[in-house]
Amino acid sequence: MSKGVAITGMGIISAIGNNVAENYHALINGNKGISRVKKIKTNHVNDIMVGEIAFTNSEFEQQLHLSSDNNYSRTAFLGVVAAKEAIKNAGITDINAYKTGLVSATSVGGMDMTERYFYDYLENKATQKYIEGHHAGDSTQKIAEQLGIEKSLVTTISTACSSAANSIMLGARLIKSGLLDRVIVGGADCLSKFTINGFKTLMILSDTYNTPFDENRKGLNLGEAAAFLVLESDAVVQAENKTVLAYVKGYGNANDAYHQTASSDNGDGAFLAMEKALKVADFTPADIDYINAHGTATGNNDLSEGRAIIRVFGEHVPDFSSTKAYTGHTLAAAGAIEAVYSVLALQNNVVYPNLNFETQMKEFDMTPQLELKEKPLKTVMSNSFGFGGNCSTVIFSKEQ
């Protein structure tokens, strides 16, 4: 049994950068990655904005030295890039030296290729390779192959927008229970017509830059991204004399039990997830220094999450902000993206600004952090809430 769950490596690719350093640079300089969609031909091009990654699929192919007969979806490309950076960052040279598992989250999977070739599959044999790449587990398998993880726990979690937070949680529990020594956890999701059209019909896509926690918020921007963290047990950290970036201190998951796609008015699920995470961490609300909120900038989420935060923290709400204005909502990857941002916040003692905010919400008087703020941070709470009522909270700390 391992008491602590150490984070010893991180990797990320998002609309604001192709690695951890680039993402951090954009975060502290307030550079957002939201633009008109370029790589997907959609009728909605002028109605929506997205967080898109600059590299094309063929550029990824070259970076990863893949032959042209590969059947990688964009989700898999993103996932491999981020996972490889995490392994390198953790200084891992022999991945199988310890019992190492992989828990990867996705909701889009290989949908991008399916929608591109759907009607060609019957006639065009060359496109049929992408059928195998469609399912949610395929990108996970490809990441495992690329990392050389053999004969160990390799699994995919799909619980909508809380998926990656649940990957972190499962990884932490696998280490605590002693089942694995090391777990690579995170998630990947690319943009697709599937999600663009789906979220559009739900009428929760903004036609301009998303504005989390603003009274006049118009909805979310979809984004694509992947991020992975290397979690290691106390024993591995000791044996290898590892530098620990931060610890996974607490985690909680609850169901909102309210609606398939909407959060309850008082944020019951969010409230329970935060409470449970505090309990696992053995923290009181006063121990939290910064909340990286889910803050999707939909009318429903920000109100529900805000109310839940007030229920947990009362009069003493810590500094909070949503980084969705930088990256867009990256769906199943969001929990991992924001885990990397939370660890960076701890390492650098900064609270990121909640961009694009103009008008105070009328339902409550708490205001997100609007400017970059430097202050000593010991703990960061990160929220991720998904369709199906799946609500998760993870707490990161500097000290074990």
Next chain:
Amino acid sequence: MNTDFYIKSYCRIKDNTVSLNDSVLFNDASKSFIDFIKSAYKNQNTKYPKFFKMDNLSKLAFLAADVLLKNENLKLENDNNIAIVFSNRASSLDTDRKHQESIQNKESYYPSPAVFVYTLPNICIGEISIKYKLYSENSFFIFDNFNASHLLTYSNSLLSSNKAHEVLCGWVEFDGENNYEAFLYLVSKTGTIKHTEQNIITLYNT
């Protein structure tokens, strides 16, 4: 880790048959899945109109859970801390295809919000949670095959760390009319069947 847990009850919907603890409750071999599940719903006196707007995977998972949980006589006014841990192979593929067709059809382009909301496997967990007021931990895993070992470890961990009092877990797969199967079981601190990998596999295969 304490592993002194039991399989309290189990439910299966497969081959146009609904069974609870291996007693057949309902069978109608003559029907397509859509008609069969509707007849089963009526036969089981489920009385939950939201059932009719669910997608196939949710209908399947919901009905199996409902048959099993109804038998538990839960008091809904109490907080029932029953975690839900489901798994399958095809995720929400059946509904994904419907949404996909609706956005690729140039003549009648209409992505429906009512379809899109079901394009995630864990929505069926939400449906069960809404009905039974379960504010509990829940996860949906994707595996190639029924993975008794993972479900066992995960539910034991939830129970022994007191994150849940009971765990509703199992396999809910819907990948087309002729390829569906629900096998759910309730893991508890009381019961007669020991919660072991072998017992889970035996129940799943019988």
